[in-house]
Amino acid sequence: MLRLTTQSKIILIYSFLAAVIFNYTLVEKVLEIYPISSGGLTFIISLLILVTTINALFLSLISNKFTLKVVFSAFTLIGIYSSYFAYKFGIIIDDVMILNIISTDAAEASGLLSLDIILISIFAVIAVFIISKVKIPFENLKKEAIARLMLLVCLPLVMVGVIFLNSAAFASFFREHKEIRYYTNPITPIYSTINLLHENLTSDKRELEIIDPAPYAKISYEDSDYELVILIVGETARSDRMSLNGYEKNTNPYTSNIKNIISYTNFWSCGTSTAISVPCLFSYTNRKDWKKDDMYLRENVLDTLHKQGVYVEWRDNNSSSKGVADRIPYLNYRNADINPNCDIECRDIGMLDGLETVVKNHPNQDILIVLHAMGSHGPHYAARVPDKYKKFFPECKTNDLQSCSVEEISNAYDNTIVYQDYLNSLAIDFLKKFPERDARFLYISDHGESLGEDGIYLHGYPYRFAPENQKKVAALTWAPQGSDIHQYEVMKMKHEELSHNNLACSLLELFEVDSAICSDFQSIFRN
Ligand SMILES: [Zn+2]
Numbered sequence: 001m002l003r004l005t006t007q008s009k010i011i012l013i014y015s016f017l018a019a020v021i022f023n024y025t026l027v028e029k030v031l032e033i034y035p036i037s038s039g040g041l042t043f044i045i046s047l048l049i050l051v052t053t054i055n056a057l058f059l060s061l062i063s064n065k066f067t068l069k070v071v072f073s074a075f076t077l078i079g080i081y082s083s084y085f086a087y088k089f090g091i092i093i094d095d096v097m098i099l100n101i102i103s104t105d106a107a108e109a110s111g112l113l114s115l116d117i118i119l120i121s122i123f124a125v126i127a128v129f130i131i132s133k134v135k136i137p138f139e140n141l142k143k144e145a146i147a148r149l150m151l152l153v154c155l156p157l158v159m160v161g162v163i164f165l166n167s168a169a170f171a172s173f174f175r176e177h178k179e180i181r182y183y184t185n186p187i188t189p190i191y192s193t194i195n196l197l198h199e200n201l202t203s204d205k206r207e208l209e210i211i212d213p214a215p216y217a218k219i220s221y222e223d224s225d226y227e228l229v230i231l232i233v234g235e236t237a238r239s240d241r242m243s244l245n246g247y248e249k250n251t252n253p254y255t256s257n258i259k260n261i262i263s264y265t266n267f268w269s270c271g272t273s274t275a276i277s278v279p280c281l282f283s284y285t286n287r288k289d290w291k292k293d294d295m296y297l298r299e300n301v302l303d304t305l306h307k308q309g310v311y312v313e314w315r316d317n318n319s320s321s322k323g324v325a326d327r328i329p330y331l332n333y334r335n336a337d338i339n340p341n342c343d344i345e346c347r348d349i350g351m352l353d354g355l356e357t358v359v360k361n362h363p364n365q366d367i368l369i370v371l372h373a374m375g376s377h378g379p380h381y382a383a384r385v386p387d388k389y390k391k392f393f394p395e396c397k398t399n400d401l402q403s404c405s406v407e408e409i410s411n412a413y414d415n416t417i418v419y420q421d422y423l424n425s426l427a428i429d430f431l432k433k434f435p436e437r438d439a440r441f442l443y444i445s446d447h448g449e450s451l452g453e454d455g456i457y458l459h460g461y462p463y464r465f466a467p468e469n470q471k472k473v474a475a476l477t478w479a480p481q482g483s484d485i486h487q488y489e490v491m492k493m494k495h496e497e498l499s500h501n502n503l504a505c506s507l508l509e510l511f512e513v514d515s516a517i518c519s520d521f522q523s524i525f526r527n
Helices: 006-021 024-033 040-062 068-089 095-103 106-110 115-133 141-165 167-176 178-183 187-202 274-282 301-307 348-352 355-361 406-432 487-491 500-510
Strands: 227-234 262-264 311-316 330-332 367-372 438-445 475-478
Touching: 006 040, 006 068, 006 141, 024 040, 024 068, 024 167, 024 178, 040 068, 040 141, 040 167, 040 187, 068 115, 068 187, 095 187, 095 274, 141 167, 167 178, 178 187, 227 406, 227 500, 262 487, 274 500, 301 311, 301 367, 301 500, 348 367, 348 406, 355 367, 406 438, 406 475, 438 500
Parallel strands: 227 367, 227 438, 311 330, 311 367
Antiparallel strands: 262 475, 438 475
16 A cells, blocks of 8 residues: 655654755845735745645655655754854855855854854754654665655655745746845755765866966066056955045045055955855956866966066965965964964964065065955954954844844944045055155955845855945055156046956956957056
8 A cells, every 4th residue: 555654754854854944044134025914824835835745745855764864963953053144144055155154264164252152053963862762663674765755755746836826926926036036945055065075076186287367477677667566456445434535434544645546446246155255356357257177177367477586475364365376475464473463363464474575685676465365354343353453333243143233233334444444544654665666555345245235244145136335345545646657547447347257357457468368358546
């Protein structure tokens, strides 16, 4: 007789519970758009049935007598953490976010540590313990196989039925609000992980040599003076929080009176996270064509400059160069042995230490110093800024952003912009000490940040759905009077639409390196 075994019933019950418990944010987002009063309840019920069938189908496919408890435990853990981050910060765990999680170091991860996370982790341990102790009777192989087959045949039929009965609602809803389906937990993070593993296993990057995308680049021999360029790669700085761009609070008190400083008002990032934006910023590939393999397989603009004899040094007070500085001198400033400005954490301004010596040691050479700053890295904004540089109060003093008011979060965040502004002014003051050099200062943030708008915090939202404040970034440039590129030319670019993709060739332009790869590009310095 055809019947479901206890094991199959448990899969169904667990799938339903997981659909209900781990998808609070999904349901909340749907109800915001489609309230119960306009028929939202029927839609939510069909959606939860659909998620239950997807869960059950997945679990039926990959679990057996021996793996069932391990699979349930992993599913539960992923469900708990992904639904927590969705609820708390509006975060979607897609493949880019998984890449971020993998490239996060212990210091960054500890920035997220809070009482909530500890409680959630205790809950997770208890859940896994219960799963390990529950007795699941297994019937003979034939009965289990028949029951499993029934699930694999019936579940797709139920899915098709649910979608068919609500086809109009599903089609219109997910066409208009594509991003909401990514809140389906834990299926989205599981699917994304499988996707990422598949990509990695099928790409044979170890056998490929690193490609030089600009093999015929040539530095101009007519370049008589030596360049000295400081490029600060900022962290999490939004364009609209710069008073230089019209923000009502004075967040740029240190640079606003500097002559020749230009703040770009329409500058867009390549990604919404450090792991994507930083390598993409230095690559020659456009955002849409850029793949994460590029950072391993292709040289970047720093390699080109280095090969042309420019002294390029990367100083990092953030997580790492994300592969950009693999072939050039790299110094880690999150280390009190070399960073003289460490208190509760090592400060970005410490990266300026000893730069005079670098210039003195390379008297007849072009120099590019890249400083990778910690900037406005959240969620604990208040920790990024020493007290004496704070201007705006009351500020959110914790990483538990939901316990703070909108104003407190804003103040804490804006203080990080002020402190970054201080670093920028120090870097410009440093460049002014070398009038014999052709100096240039650049500051470009890697991505922006959500500060609770529409229930979304932090960054890393899928690019195509991400709000503008995660993609429109702070970007500055400065040069002394009489620079090779006249400032009035640069000024024309202030409001032009520019992006991270414009940096690589603009750097070659600064160092007067010609390359066919830059034959058709938009400079950030002139039209
Ligand atoms: Zn970042």
